[in-house]
Amino acid sequence: MIEPSVIGEENARREAALRADYEALGTRLARDGIDIEAVKAKVAAFGIAVPSWAAGTGGTRFARFPGPGEPRDVFDKIDDCGVVHQLTGATPAISLHIPWDRAAPEDLLAKAKENDLVFDAVNSNTFQDHADLPLSFRYGSLSHTDKAVRDQAVAHNIECIELGRRIGSKALSIWVGDGSNFPGQANFTRQLDRYLDSAREIYAALPDDWRVFIEHKMYEPAFYSTVVQDWGTSYLIARELGDKAQCLVDLGHHAPNVNIEMIVARLIRFGKLAGFHFNDSKYGDDDLDAGVIDPYRLFLVFNELIEAEGAPGFDPACMLDESHNVTDPLESMMASATEVVRAYAQALLVDRTALLAHQEANDALMASETLKRGFRTDVEPILAQARLEKGAAIDPLATFRACGYRARIGRERPAVSGAGGGIV
Numbered sequence: 001m002i003e004p005s006v007i008g009e010e011n012a013r014r015e016a017a018l019r020a021d022y023e024a025l026g027t028r029l030a031r032d033g034i035d036i037e038a039v040k041a042k043v044a045a046f047g048i049a050v051p052s053w054a055a056g057t058g059g060t061r062f063a064r065f066p067g068p069g070e071p072r073d074v075f076d077k078i079d080d081c082g083v084v085h086q087l088t089g090a091t092p093a094i095s096l097h098i099p100w101d102r103a104a105p106e107d108l109l110a111k112a113k114e115n116d117l118v119f120d121a122v123n124s125n126t127f128q129d130h131a132d133l134p135l136s137f138r139y140g141s142l143s144h145t146d147k148a149v150r151d152q153a154v155a156h157n158i159e160c161i162e163l164g165r166r167i168g169s170k171a172l173s174i175w176v177g178d179g180s181n182f183p184g185q186a187n188f189t190r191q192l193d194r195y196l197d198s199a200r201e202i203y204a205a206l207p208d209d210w211r212v213f214i215e216h217k218m219y220e221p222a223f224y225s226t227v228v229q230d231w232g233t234s235y236l237i238a239r240e241l242g243d244k245a246q247c248l249v250d251l252g253h254h255a256p257n258v259n260i261e262m263i264v265a266r267l268i269r270f271g272k273l274a275g276f277h278f279n280d281s282k283y284g285d286d287d288l289d290a291g292v293i294d295p296y297r298l299f300l301v302f303n304e305l306i307e308a309e310g311a312p313g314f315d316p317a318c319m320l321d322e323s324h325n326v327t328d329p330l331e332s333m334m335a336s337a338t339e340v341v342r343a344y345a346q347a348l349l350v351d352r353t354a355l356l357a358h359q360e361a362n363d364a365l366m367a368s369e370t371l372k373r374g375f376r377t378d379v380e381p382i383l384a385q386a387r388l389e390k391g392a393a394i395d396p397l398a399t400f401r402a403c404g405y406r407a408r409i410g411r412e413r414p415a416v417s418g419a420g421g422g423i424v
C-alpha cells in the first residue's frame, strides 16, 4: 500500500483550495434547499466494486500491450485494487473471476484484509477452456448440445459458489459466450432450454442468502446470435429461475443508442435489477472507462436508481467492468470509480418534487432542465471532501503519480510478454 504520509502531504497542498470550493458549493446548494453535508454523507457511504481482471492491461483480439508492474497473480491484483481503494476511498470490494483468480480461500481472505477490501460477486468463466478440465467450451457451455459439457460448466459454476461462500461473496455472476455464428447453426429454442436446465442446477446450489446475476450481451464472441442476448431474455431467465435470480446490466452490452436507463427502470419495476457492470462504449462492448464517452447516460442511470432508493429489497450491486488498453489500469480504475460516484452525486441533487410536477404538467422542457441542473453541477468538491475525511486522496490521480507505486511494482514484478491477444 502507499505510505499514508505521502497522501497526507499531497492533501495538505490542496486542502485550502478544497475548503474554499466546498464552502462556495455549499452556499450555492443551500439556495436550492440542499444540505451539502447530507449529500456528502451519502457519497461517502457509496461503494463500487472493482474487477480483479481490470488491474492488468486488457487487450483486443489483435494485441495486448502490457506495462510495467503487471499483476502476476490474484494476490498482486488484490494489492493493486487496495491502492485504488486507498486513494479513492470508493472501491471497498473486489470481484474475482475463476479460474483466473483461483487460490486458497484463507490466503485470499488474508490478502484482502491486508488491503482493507472485501469480496464482491464471484464470476464464473465458461467462455474459454480451462487447463484442468477435459472438455472444450468451443461450441458453448451451459447450453452446449453435449450433456457432458453442460455438466462440466454447471460443476464449474458450483465450484465458484463454493469458493465465493468461503471468502464472503454473496452472489454469482454468470455470463456465457454461448451463441452461434451462422444462421441455422443452433436451434434458438432448444439452446435456450438447455441453458435453462443448466442454470436451474446452479440455482439449486445457491446458499439461502445468495443471488445469481444473469448478464446479457448482444454479441461477441458469438457473432450471429447469443443465448442471453438482451435484457428481455435475461428477465425471462431470471423469472424462470426464481427470486434469487436477477439481471445484471453491463453498460457495454447493448446496441448503440439503446435506452439503457429505461431498461434499468423496467428491471427495477419488476424487482429484477441485480446491478451493473459500469464502463462506457461508443460502438459495442468497448469496455472504455466509465463516463468517458457519455457521462449524461451514466447520470441518467443513477437518476433511475435514486428514484427507486429505499424500495423494499432494492439493492443494486455496482461494479466496474473495463478493459484498459492504453492507460495505466490503476489510474483508469480510479478515474472510472470517481466518474460513477460523480454521476451518483449529481443525481442526488435533482429536485424530485419539481421533476414530478413538471412531468405531471407535461412540461417537457422544464423536466429536462431539472435533470440538467443536477448534471451541470460540478460536484467535485463534495467527492474530494468525502475522500479527504476518509483519509483518501483529494486528488487520487496526482497522488498516485507522486507516490511511486507503479515504479516500485515495476521493479518488483518481472515484465510479462506482450504477445497474443485476448482479455486476460
Ligand code: RM4
Pocket (backbone or CB within 6 Å): 097, 123, 175, 215, 217, 250, 277, 285, 321, 423
Ligand atoms: C464479458 C462480460 C463479463 C466479463 C468478461 C471478461 O464481455 O462483460 O462480465 O466477465 O467479459
Ligand code: MN
Pocket (backbone or CB within 6 Å): 175, 215, 250, 277, 321
Ligand atoms: Mn460484464
Ligand code: MN
Pocket (backbone or CB within 6 Å): 217, 250, 252, 253, 285, 321
Ligand atoms: Mn463485456
